[in-house]
Amino acid sequence: MMKKALQTQFLSAEGAAKLVRQIGLPQVMQGIAANIHQDFLHWRAFDKSARVAAHSQDGVIELMPIADDRTFSFKYVNGHPKNNMLHGLPTVMAFGVLADVATGMPLLISELTLTTAIRTAATSVVAARALARQNSRSMALIGNGAQSEFQALAFHHLLGIEEIHLYDTDVEATAKLMRNLQANPDARDLRVSAYASTREAVRGVDIITTVTADKTNAAVLTADMIEPGMHINGVGGDCPGKTEIPPEVLRKARVFVEFEPQTRIEGDLQHMPADFAVTELWQVLAGKLPGRTSDTQVTMFDSVGFALEDFSALRFLQSAATAQGLTQALDLIPRLTDPKNLYQLIQPHQSTNHPTRKSAATVLA
Amino acid sequence: MMKKALQTQFLSAEGAAKLVRQIGLPQVMQGIAANIHQDFLHWRAFDKSARVAAHSQDGVIELMPIADDRTFSFKYVNGHPKNNMLHGLPTVMAFGVLADVATGMPLLISELTLTTAIRTAATSVVAARALARQNSRSMALIGNGAQSEFQALAFHHLLGIEEIHLYDTDVEATAKLMRNLQANPDARDLRVSAYASTREAVRGVDIITTVTADKTNAAVLTADMIEPGMHINGVGGDCPGKTEIPPEVLRKARVFVEFEPQTRIEGDLQHMPADFAVTELWQVLAGKLPGRTSDTQVTMFDSVGFALEDFSALRFLQSAATAQGLTQALDLIPRLTDPKNLYQLIQPHQSTNHPTRKSAATVLA
Incomplete structure (x- = not known):
């Protein structure tokens, strides 16, 4: 049996903000810009599609998937220009997921509201380096x-x-x-x-x-x-x-x-x-x-x-936030002693459904 | 300012299993089947699309979005037939999201691995009630x-x-x-x-x-x-x-x-x-x-x-798990005193970024 991650990690809104405060915004932007540049050089390796958008009267909700042969990612993002005024909410809110193509296991769920602003600016710089006057x-x-x-x-x-x-x-x-x-x-x-x-x-x-x-x-x-x-x-x-x-x-x-x-x-x-x-x-x-x-x-x-920029940003977050100890285990996918026996999760009189569960992690909220 | 939910709720794999054990599998299946039947009767009210699939050698990862004029939902789901044998993982793993169409706010992130099996069976029964012999x-x-x-x-x-x-x-x-x-x-x-x-x-x-x-x-x-x-x-x-x-x-x-x-x-x-x-x-x-x-x-x-069945199931989970106190607050979307001031999250020397944050919730993992 190959060794595969069996646990989804979570990077919270506060976790991502803390990451930026700890290692510095310029460093985060540079790291994400470097990933974007690198991933754009592998453009043909990605399975690309236009995002899926659900338009409504006040805004839009979009899913932005992309994958290469190892990693799948998508971003959920909205755009609601009246959110500030009507609801005290940001215009743009987002989160994203990295998953393992070989197994379908979601590896990371991360905030992307803050990160979208950072990756958009990083993309702007990657373009301007090539297009603006020296x-x-x-x-x-x-x-x-x-x-x-x-x-x-x-x-x-x-x-x-x-x-x-x-x-x-x-x-x-x-x-x-x-x-x-x-x-x-x-x-x-x-x-x-x-x-x-x-x-x-x-x-x-x-x-x-x-x-x-x-x-x-x-x-x-x-x-x-x-x-x-x-x-x-x-x-x-x-x-x-x-x-x-x-x-x-x-x-x-x-x-x-x-x-x-x-x-x-x-x-x-x-x-x-x-x-x-x-x-x-x-x-x-x-x-x-x-x-x-x-x-x-x-x-x-x-x-x-474009979805590839979020893929690049998620790769950066996964690596940097893990290194800084800022991700937390999230009980999103059940762990089964026998994967064909999903029913064990709800079996009456079954005392433990998560035989490999070790500890509880706290998600600040 | 209209009152809107400002906090994403999380229903974990163990939370969903506990919900089924507490209220009973027949009752959960009946509740989801009733929602599916009801939502199918409002078929024309939904913005429907075929799911977005990323195929790879060993399986597929799909996003299944759908929305009416109030609620957007999507499911992330994989299908990897060799997962059992090669990785000790389920063939199908899934999670889903309910979001508010008016603001784009994600309201619920829920496990759907167990729930997909339940909603699929509930859909089968909804169809069989209409199609099988009395x-x-x-x-x-x-x-x-x-x-x-x-x-x-x-x-x-x-x-x-x-x-x-x-x-x-x-x-x-x-x-x-x-x-x-x-x-x-x-x-x-x-x-x-x-x-x-x-x-x-x-x-x-x-x-x-x-x-x-x-x-x-x-x-x-x-x-x-x-x-x-x-x-x-x-x-x-x-x-x-x-x-x-x-x-x-x-x-x-x-x-x-x-x-x-x-x-x-x-x-x-x-x-x-x-x-x-x-x-x-x-x-x-x-x-x-x-x-x-x-x-x-x-x-x-x-x-x-079909995505509508997950929409129906997520509606059931949101209502039933909230009533049973089985959801937990998830710090997915940052809360901002000034929504135009996203930068406040990472401002050096800023002591608190979450002014309305009240307490910490524990997510079992």
Whole structure:
């Protein structure tokens, strides 16, 4: 009998936050970015599909599965823009699972609400390393909600961005982002300024990151704001009817995507004709197709979030959280002395149903 | 602000087993069968899709989502026929999630390994009530593995089956099933006998249940075994390349299915031409189409397992396990004082990230 994991591990919301506090956000972002880069280089090894989405009046719930020949993963994630206002809940909540392809055993259930923000920013940096001008130093950050700190700090720590221009329709959100960045002892070299409009914020920057949340077809950027050589990191347009960047801007740029069939449906790309040319990022990373080819070219990463990035993030969490002793055993799958005898679990007068059970673990809640 | 659940609940493998031991297997099967019947009557209210399957050499991992306008659910489930032999693990392991459509909040994560066996048997009974002859009293049970006790007891307690004929290629499995049924004080009226072949086991019975597990195209039944008036409850053919019942048997029967697009791919139906007529069970339950129309007709329920049955089972578990105090709070989604300030979770020098956190719950593992 081969030795296989017989126990599902759990990484709680607090466990993941503790992991980040213990080893440092820059280190976590770098670790996840490295996994994303590595997994994108093995693109063809993955069984990929567009995510499964259940749309409703106020939002969407999605399942994002992916697998290679050893590991299966999926993420559960919602997007409900009115959650803050109506329910005091985050717009985006998520959790994920890693499982063993050989047995189907779920190996890890992990929070991914915090982690989604981190992996999205890490993906943005992996793309910008290949697509933004060398020596990019300034970035506009349009949309200052839950994900904005992670974008700012990823570009600062991992790409060398020194100056960030902020704009949000909600001035409270911008004030919160300013406070958080200024209080961060690791980001003392980062200069941050708030602007009165997107137009003013984006003027002269090397990179524009848009990360807005409304479930509408918005036009956060217009073509006249785009200067030669800019890289646009478009993060917030990520489902049908939810876009940020209008066709006139896409037409000015070379557009790069994660997984083309998904981005055609969900990205800012959804408003473009089916023959509008795009390049999958993995092909640039693998050296198969060029990324940016001149310093005056406009590049755009139409990022919608792809299952492989969560796979990469879950791999990182599994390894790092286990090393830090932050995972806990979860009694999700029954352990059976005879696997054909599932009935033993409920047999009357059976005193113990978990013969190999050793100890109780505490899950904080 | 509307009052919404802010905490995910967890029902462990041991919690679900305890629930069944406390309130009784017949009662749990009856409760789940009632939910399945009720949810099938609201068939059109559900957003249905065929499950998402990741096939590998040794098995398959599937996600089975479904939603109405209030509740989203999905099941994670694998099927790895060699798990017993190679790894000492069950062939089928599963867990599931109920979530709030209005907010995307995951409300319940529950074990479904035990529950899948129960809900499959409950579904078989819901179908047999509509399709088998009235006053059916005898059943052959071909395949005596992990699910067989649940099929036997569901048909005994919920449909009035008094006599069951057993056959399995593995005599140990049959012996285990015999022992389990004979030791059950609630099933003293049930007569159980082992047979030396499928042919002998099925002779003269009212219902044939097949629940075998090999990932092959097997022919457990042949046409000459089928007598007028029999109902065939075909449970084990449930993915491409995994069938039990050959075309010659299907051609003798009126065939009923759960969700036709899925069964055409996964069921014993996969070997039939696309125009081979089948009837969806919900239409029979809703009185829109006839079920059995004579006592000599052969009926077959080509059951592959549909997401709605897990939705129904999860609804039952949520209600019953909460009432019995068997669920536990799970720290899966972070709670934020300001939902736009996800960064607060990892802010250096922040002492508490969970301001409303009250107590620690113990998850047995």
